[in-house]
Amino acid sequence: MNPGSDRPSLDRLVADVEPDLIALRRDVHRWPELAGAERRTAALVAARLRAAGLAVSTGVGGHGVVAVLDGARPGPTVAYRADLDAVAADERAAVEFASRVPGAAHLCGHDVHTAVGVGVALVLTRSRERIGGRVVFVFQPAEETLAGARAMLDAGVLDPVAPDEVYALHCAPLPVGTFAVMPGNGLPGLDAGHVDLTGPDAREAGERFRAAIEGLSTVHRPATPEEFARMLDDVRTPGGPLARFVTAAAQAVPGDGGAVRVRFWLRAWPDDRYDALREGVRRLADRVGGRVAFPAPPFPAMVCSPELSHAAAAHLRGLDAVRGVDVFHAAFPFNGEDFALFLHRVPGAMLYLGVADPAAGINGVPHAPDFAADDRAIGIGVRAMADLLLHRLDTLGGRPTRRSA
Missing domain, CATH: 3.30.70.360 (Alpha-Beta Plaits)
Structure with a gap:
């Protein structure tokens, strides 16, 4: 399907919103909120989504925010999840927008995840006529304590929308412009x-x-x-x-x-x-x-769908904005993710988003005391994930797939 010359390209739409997304990321980074206390961050997200014309619910499983985008035609449903909370630590990175909250810092990149999630929502909202189906945006609190996903699921976040697939991004110490997938693996439990x-x-x-x-x-x-x-x-x-x-x-x-x-x-x-x-x-x-x-059963590992991970990699490799897609065959041993619980309910995958620039001293290693992420990764993440979600809706709906203009 050719989207037509009268429709703005995804590249143009991303360029339009990218400065505001970078500002949002820096604002969230400057004022981090720990798990269960994400009031300000959630309000910033909800305000932008409402201003875009989306149906927004707040207070879902704590400070969770959910927005639903219905396309121009009926069809399948895909979900996209981003997390909101910060790490209980002090920041060492020497950036102008460093944390001003003692004992809290975005050392895992959730500020980037939030900005990318908002960006995907804004870009797809402006591309509604291209969408056959529905996209559900889930902004989750309390990932760092492994409590937020369960709280949102217990609150029924997926029940009324029943997504066919669910996706997420996570910052990684890969060069800006590159991604990685984890077919059949992901991150260990606890x-x-x-x-x-x-x-x-x-x-x-x-x-x-x-x-x-x-x-x-x-x-x-x-x-x-x-x-x-x-x-x-x-x-x-x-x-x-x-x-x-x-x-x-x-x-x-x-x-x-x-x-x-x-x-x-x-x-x-x-x-x-x-x-x-x-x-x-x-x-x-x-x-x-x-x-x-042992007060509780082990928290489960996050395991990404092999089929959907490989399909995502194949699609992203065809995008001009993407410099490369790596395949990880094992899990990083020291990190976990409660996105695992979403993947227990719905087929899907988490992708790694490269945020590192060693030449600029940006290491991109989550939870490192000097973690930093390159702002350029935000626009690249938005471009890639908006296109991927459109592609997955087309594939699930049985329509001819295309590269978005």
Whole structure:
């Protein structure tokens, strides 16, 4: 389908909104809000979506925002999710728009995710006549605590719209203009628990247990650029060193009367390893005279659809705005994502968005104290995802697919 010369191209539409999106990103970055407290960020998003003429719901599962765009013709439904909250940490990046909120910073790139999500909504709203179907935009709170997705799903965010597919982007330490997909993998889940110890040797026993837990790790966080480059190579390698892994951390917290509570966290791949890991932790606790408590089941891994990930990669490779699309065959061991719960309900994929520019000192490594993201990634992300969602609606609706003008 040729969209016609009288219709503005996606490139032009993105160029029109990009300055405001960069300003939005910097505003959100300057005033970060922690999980569950995203009032201002949610209000900024809702105001822009309403001004564009979208039907907007707020307060969904906390400070979640949902907007629905109905196209010019009936058809399938796709959803797009972005997250709103910041990390509980202080920022070290020397940027003009650095966080002004002590103890809160956008070190995971959610400010970029928010700006891209708003941009995709604005561009597709101005392309409504090209749309056969519906696009649902989900702006989720509390990703950093793995609580927001469940809260929005429990609030019925998907029930009235029943999307056929769902997509998301996440910042990554890849060059600006590049993307990556994760067919059949994504990010590990998380298990957590604690052991309480008492008696005259509780502190010594707690230290032994803490060290034993951390000794379960089969991979360690990169400490140098060279080590991080090796990890990127491992992520790209099918059946490589990260096909199976465990990462573990623990913290001993002194209590009253010499008691000690040791809290611990485990990430593992593949996701079926947690039963065996729990048994191993119980044995370690027995050796120091403690009893393990696991307050909740392990949080599930995020696993992207192989078919939809490969389809997204194939489509993005045909876009002029995209310099390349990598394929990751393993998960990054130290991060998780509650987008996992959306993917448990609806087929879909998360894509990595390159935000790094090493020559400018922008490393793009999420959760690094000096994390920074290149503003140019915002327009590229909007262009790519708007085109991808249009393409997926065409594919699901059985219409001839086309490159958007």
